[in-house]
Structure formats: C-alpha cells, structure tokens
Amino acid sequence: MLPFTKKNIKFVSAIKKRIREDELTKLRVKHDLWYKAFEKQEGNKVWLDGKQYLMLSSNDYLGLGVDPRVREAARDALHIWGTSPTGSRFANGSRYYHQELEEQIADFLDQEACHVHSAGYLSCVASVSCFLGKGDVALVDKNVHSSLWEGLRLSMATIEKFAHNSLASLEEELSFVFHDRKKLIVVEGVYSMEGHVCPLDKVVGLAQKYDCFLVLDDAHGFGVLGDRGQGTADFFGVEDSVDVICGSFSKSLASTGGFVAGDKELIDFLRTYSKQTIFSAAINPTQAAIASKALEIHQNEPEHLERLWQNTRRYHALLESLGLDFWESKTPAVPIVAGNKERAYFFSERLKEKGVYANLILPPGVPPGKELIRTAISASFNDEDMERIEEAVTYAAKALV
Numbered sequence: 001m002l003p004f005t006k007k008n009i010k011f012v013s014a015i016k017k018r019i020r021e022d023e024l025t026k027l028r029v030k031h032d033l034w035y036k037a038f039e040k041q042e043g044n045k046v047w048l049d050g051k052q053y054l055m056l057s058s059n060d061y062l063g064l065g066v067d068p069r070v071r072e073a074a075r076d077a078l079h080i081w082g083t084s085p086t087g088s089r090f091a092n093g094s095r096y097y098h099q100e101l102e103e104q105i106a107d108f109l110d111q112e113a114c115h116v117h118s119a120g121y122l123s124c125v126a127s128v129s130c131f132l133g134k135g136d137v138a139l140v141d142k143n144v145h146s147s148l149w150e151g152l153r154l155s156m157a158t159i160e161k162f163a164h165n166s167l168a169s170l171e172e173e174l175s176f177v178f179h180d181r182k183k184l185i186v187v188e189g190v191y192s193m194e195g196h197v198c199p200l201d202k203v204v205g206l207a208q209k210y211d212c213f214l215v216l217d218d219a220h221g222f223g224v225l226g227d228r229g230q231g232t233a234d235f236f237g238v239e240d241s242v243d244v245i246c247g248s249f250s251k252s253l254a255s256t257g258g259f260v261a262g263d264k265e266l267i268d269f270l271r272t273y274s275k276q277t278i279f280s281a282a283i284n285p286t287q288a289a290i291a292s293k294a295l296e297i298h299q300n301e302p303e304h305l306e307r308l309w310q311n312t313r314r315y316h317a318l319l320e321s322l323g324l325d326f327w328e329s330k331t332p333a334v335p336i337v338a339g340n341k342e343r344a345y346f347f348s349e350r351l352k353e354k355g356v357y358a359n360l361i362l363p364p365g366v367p368p369g370k371e372l373i374r375t376a377i378s379a380s381f382n383d384e385d386m387e388r389i390e391e392a393v394t395y396a397a398k399a400l401v
C-alpha cells in the first residue's frame, strides 16, 4: 500500500466535483469578459493592456471622484483615524465620523436618522430583512437589485412579485393578500439596469391604501433626481411617506459603503436586530470621509448636477437620433439594448476600438432578449469626452446594422 500523502491520494468531494464541472464558470473563464483589472486610472480614463479608454460605465454620476478636495479628505481621515475601526458599530467600531456622516445624510434626505454600512449591499439587505418576518408579505418589483432579493430571502416572508413599474400589477397583488397580513413594498427609485424612474408618488398612494411599509432603494436616484439631487422621494415630494430609504456611496458619492435612513425608531430597531449591522465591521475612515466630502460639495455646488443632466440630455438625444434602443431610460443610467449576446459583444468591441469602455450585461443579469451594454453618464465628462463618446457610439451603431 502506498503511504498516505497529499500527492498520491487526492480526495475530491461531490461539491468540489460539481464546482469543477460548472459550465457557466468554464465559459466565463474561457471568454474572459468580466473581472477586467485595469492597470491604471486617471480621472474618468482607464488603461487596459496599455490602451487608454474613457470609462462609460462608472456610476460616479456627479464626477466627484476626480475632485482633489475629496481625495484630500480621504488622506486627512486616514491620518486622523487610521486605517479601520476593526470592529462592528455595535461593539468597538463606532467613531464620531460615523455619527457625523449619519447626521449629514439624514439632514440631506429630510429623515430623522440614518445608519451607515461598509457596503450599499449590506444596507439594502438590512433594509428588508430586519423589518420583515415569517408570515409577513413582501410585494416586490420584479426588477429590483440582487441585494434586496437577498434580504427578502433571509426574512422568510412570503414574496409576491409584481410586474416592473406596473401600478396595476402591484394593486392586483395587494388585493389578493389577506387583510390581516403585515405587508411591505420594495421598489428602487431609479432601476439600475434600465434607468427607469419608479412612479413613487403612486406607489406611496397604494402603500397607504393597503397599509404597507415602504422600502425604497435609491442607490441610483440619490444625488441624481430632484432639484438638489436629494433623490426619488424628493423628486416626487413624498419624503415623509417612505418608511426607509437605503442606498449606496459607490454611485454619486464616489466612495464605497451604504446607508439606511428613516425615522429614529426604525434605525434604533435596525441597530437592535439587523445581523448585517451588528456582525460586520463599520465603514472605514477613508470611505466615510470621501462620502461626506462628496455630499458636502454636492450640496454647495449645484453645477455638478446641472452638468450631469446637460450631458445626459445630449447623450439621450444622440441615442435617439441613431435609432438605438435605450429601454426608454429617463436618467443617466442608460442601457443600449442589443437583443442578443453576439450583438451586445460586437457593439462593446466597436466601442473599445474607439477608446470607450462599457460593461456588457448578459442573462441572468437581464432577461434573455435584453442583452445590453450598460452605459452611465457622468458630470466629469467634458465636451471633449462627450465628443469621443458620440464618435464611438455612432461608429458602433453604424457597424451593427
């Protein structure tokens, strides 16, 4: 008998075999289209294999990631607070900078209180999982973000999906739910893949008619919608009628991290029960300082929001003139729907030829038939950048026909 060594007896479990044989992973690794690591970045430009690209898929809508004051705030925070609070807010990880950022966000959103996490994903999971329980019913727009589905699954509530942005479908689902069940509606303010705006005022109407708690994920509406970029609830004038607003710092605030805002009693409850809040380390000083400085600049300098919408209108007009399907996006989150994976890949490669980089989104990220290139407009794009985008998109659109 051979002696037992790792070299000659390699035990492979059934789970490891399943992983090894997974077709989707094999395909992904073979085609190498995602997880691209850019070797360099300067402002809104990135470098891949030595070539420079304008990044047309960044969610830095207000362009504040390139602002030197934001970088300086991050450096100062690192100097003052060190690298990490190394613990959860519940335990040893709370600092003054967390409280200051929470007050700043709550004020900006006209909410009583706020809690910040180290990722928007955590904030969104927490926003649904901790307010719902077994026996409750969640009514969910079928296109909401993965983080919200994760929170719903953890809550063990009954889930009823309604058709995307359809008030008729939402009301139909509500009419079937027994009167005595506790109900929660989950929507996004701006749908990240489609760029659609939720008809939030009407959703609020239904939430009140049917006695529902309302959760709004405003990751892509925060900083973008409303006269002062306060987000979707402000845009519709319903900030008093949404129970919880959650979102991310990785879009308009050019950082990473996320927030949950609402009445103080809700945030106190979240701090008592949310596992994502209690058992995960607090947001670090640099992330928080970036978000805080970016929000301060956004509040004091309306020109970034103005520039964002000026660029967005110009881009929408271009896509319209080229006859491209952009899923009726009304916002700076703009998909270019190609309809199948070959066309989507072809389009993104043509953009790259002209020095523009944009994400390719295939099922299950979108339904089959909606394969797309997910583009996003930023206030950081100057006229020269916009001309480069126009040239590349026109070239790709003409090559596609």
Ligand SMILES: Cc1ncc(COP(=O)(O)O)c(C=O)c1O
Pocket: 119, 120, 121, 122, 124, 145, 147, 188, 192, 217, 219, 220, 247, 248, 249, 250, 256, 257, 258
């Ligand atoms: C709608 C929506 N919600 C939540 C998140 C999660 O945010 P983060 O990337 O900060 O974890 C995202 C980011 O992709 C998002 O698009």
